[in-house]
Amino acid sequence: SQQxxxxxxxxxxxxxxxxxxxxxxKTSINNLQWYRQNxxxxxxxxxxxxxxxxxxxxxxxxxxxxxxxxxxxxxITASRAADTASYFCATNTGGFKTxxxxxxxxFVKA
Amino acid sequence: DTGVSQDPxxxxxxxxxxxxxxxxxxxxxxxxxxxxxxLGQGPEFLTYFQNEAQLEKSRLLSxxxxxxxxxxxxxxxxxxxxxxxxxxxxxxxxSKGQGADTEAFFGQGTRLTVV
Numbered sequence: 001s002q003q004x005x006x007x008x009x010x011x012x013x014x015x016x017x018x019x020x021x022x023x024x025x026k027t028s029i030n031n032l033q034w035y036r037q038n039x040x041x042x043x044x045x046x047x048x049x050x051x052x053x054x055x056x057x058x059x060x061x062x063x064x065x066x067x068x069x070x071x072x073x074x075x076i077t078a079s080r081a082a083d084t085a086s087y088f089c090a091t092n093t094g095g096f097k098t099x100x101x102x103x104x105x106x107f108v109k110a
Numbered sequence: 111d112t113g114v115s116q117d118p119x120x121x122x123x124x125x126x127x128x129x130x131x132x133x134x135x136x137x138x139x140x141x142x143x144x145x146x147x148x149l150g151q152g153p154e155f156l157t158y159f160q161n162e163a164q165l166e167k168s169r170l171l172s173x174x175x176x177x178x179x180x181x182x183x184x185x186x187x188x189x190x191x192x193x194x195x196x197x198x199x200x201x202x203x204x205s206k207g208q209g210a211d212t213e214a215f216f217g218q219g220t221r222l223t224v225v
Contacts, residue, residue, distance in 0.1 A: 097155045
């Protein structure tokens with residue numbers, strides 16, 4: 001079963017615009033992570049935010065976490081064509097496994 | 111390359127045959143995970159090793175699936191009597207540490223096609 005659900009399922013923007021993806025989950029978490037996957041390739045870890053954190057930044061990425069709403073958002077600023085990929089949120093509820101959502105497919109037009 | 115390595119990258123097999131995939135994690139990583147990913151979906155957790163011990167298995171992992179990590183280094187995932195529904199990308203990941211806040215590094219995956 002997949003704990004996280006990303007919204008939107010697909011997003012198409014122009015280069016230079018910002019892209020916002022949302023993730024909602026169902027149960028309490030230890031942390032939430034965002035991953036990127038280019039077409040047909042393995043996943044690359046982008047950022048991890050702990051349950052007691054509200055916001056984290058990494059380069060052009062900004063992640064927020066609202067545990068009261070069980071939701072997170074990933075903002076990519078000044079998008080580039082190379083940002084075209086699928087983005088997944090993944091939650092850890094304690095223990096060993098991380099549960100992935102179905103992903104948001106981002107297309108950045110040059 | 112010191113990342114997670116998976117072999118083979120692609121496997122086409124006939125229904126009913128057995129297949130085995132190998133994963134070499136990053137050398138100092140004590141945790142190893144297997145995931146399965148179908149087209150348009152996120153990865154689904156299959157199983158987890160801490161060193162050589164298999165600590166968790168998903169209900170997705172039927173009796174036809176078995177995974178090992180005999181010396182706490184590389185791992186194998188075997189699927190017996192393959193079915194068309196087994197066609198998917200099988201991803202391996204590894205991480206280091208004891209707590210929950212660890213970053214997992216993924217391999218490129220093995221794409222299985224059952225015909």
